[in-house]
Amino acid sequence: GIATDAAWSFKMTVHVIGDEGCRCFGDAMRDLDNKALIRGNFILLGADTVTNADLRPVLEQHKRQAKFDKGTAATLVFKECANNVRTGNELLIAVDRRNDRLHYHQRLRMHHKESRYQIPLDVFLGNSCVALHHNLLDPQIAIGSPSMLSLFNDNFDFQTRDDFVRGLLINEELLDSRIYVAMLPAAQYAHKVNNWPAYQLVSRDIINRWAYPFVPDIGLYKLQQQYVFHKDNIYKSPEAHVSKVALLQNVVIQAGSHVDSGTVISDSVIGANCRIGKNCRLTNAYLMAGVTVMDNCKLEHCVVGDGAIINVECDVSAGCVLGAKSVLPAKTTLAKTLITSTPSRRRSEDEVAVELKSIGPNAYIVSDLTTGDPEDSDGEDLLPQQALCIPKMGDLLAPLDEI
Known part of the structure; x- marks a missing residue:
């Protein structure tokens, strides 16, 4: 066992x-x-x-x-x-x-x-x-x-x-x-795993069972089975509710999540207690626990934090990261953007002031303000010490210069 x-x-x-x-x-x-x-x-x-x-x-x-x-x-x-x-x-x-x-x-x-x-x-x-x-x-x-x-x-x-x-x-x-x-x-x-591109790559490798025995269906968490393993690398919790949904390949759906009809999901991870509406399309999307995605949304190459809400007819793609509890207004289109739920404050005199643009009551765009090129750093932590924007998701299959 x-x-x-x-x-x-x-x-x-x-x-x-x-x-x-x-x-x-x-x-x-x-x-x-x-x-x-x-x-x-x-x-x-x-x-x-x-x-x-x-x-x-x-x-x-x-x-x-x-x-x-x-x-x-x-x-x-x-x-x-x-x-x-x-x-x-x-x-x-x-x-x-x-x-x-x-x-x-x-x-x-x-x-x-x-x-x-x-x-x-x-x-x-x-x-x-x-x-x-x-x-x-x-x-x-x-x-x-x-x-x-x-x-x-x-x-x-x-x-x-x-x-x-x-x-x-x-x-x-x-x-x-x-x-x-x-x-x-x-x-x-x-x-x-020290940035989002590495997170995306390792998640894909785990789903494809390259890191065996560290695979979703092994049940190491709490020593009980969490998922049922289906063909095409589909891992679905018995407690997840999926009705007339197209699960194409490389998908993980955790317990308590509900996906409505007409939605197509591929190469994505759906956290616990998420709610995804009708006619959505998710590709290379990573949803943390308690995320709500309303009807007719498109999510591609993105990360959505705990408790975030994406309202109807939103298009979130090309490497976006939505912070926890952020609320995206209806019909919003985002690409290569970092969203936080609250205005950030400067915590010390040494930190760079963050320029925030509000697109909703709980959605603020964080600008890529840095004091230098993070790739010039020789330290272990590749994230720049004075930059608030993290490296964004990319298409792992794209040519290197296009990421």
Whole structure:
């Protein structure tokens, strides 16, 4: 049964360690080092990483390398990915083919494919056998040595994991520390969900069962069956009410949701207790819990937050994100727009003022006000620190330059 399939979860004890002084990834690593809670090799991954990978071989590889090279600080785990899709987690790296030692690390742009790469000449002059990998995905998984924590404590400018990698590559001799890499097998799944394009991609992969056993019908949540799996990757809760509706492919409908006749749904996720009216068309739409969509609406490549209401004859497409409890007036047409339900206020003197345009009592357009290009940032968090607009949904099958 489900309890047997998920028996591994009962053997796991979770200890939550908090500290009010931690403001970034680097602070958390320094706090762990100060508390001396980790004394051996450890697996490091973010809460937003989705994976079914067996990391035991990678851990053993790291241990063998650490015996040979006492300066082994970490082994970074990567996976090959498609060249035509970018979610902001793709990389170009240069490694020594003889021992998988990392010599160069560069994040690739999210929206525009590079026409050329600039790699320091020293990478090739100092190493006789270098391999370049430009089609790699960084799922933010690493095997760390105990020295990794102390390196964060000794270098307070290490705020993110990318800071750590960059710092070690630049100061390898000074710090006497090195980084190695490991590749996941093609059959194993791993991806980081840190923006809406990644959310869309991982949702599609889960629905298509690439992340098995993490599939909707496995019933890990509350250890009870949540969906019935039908052909064409249709996952429908027994408690969902669907009447004369065309469910084409790759659809998830949660419990308590009601879909009226004449509606066509494909490649979409419908949250719990949603209400969708008649003659609607949903394609690549992600509806959170309690969303109401009135009659004759078209939703395409969008995300709709909890409790939002979309009135009759609305057209929401081309990468819109509607915030929780927002109310879209009837016959509204939106494209590439972020909507919030309330006027935002500046929470501190350092934040950028947000220019809001009201299109209804509970619907305000958030402008794309930024102080710089988010893709210029080398940090782990790809969302710009002073921008309120998040990366929007796109067509995963479209050419890269058109997203």
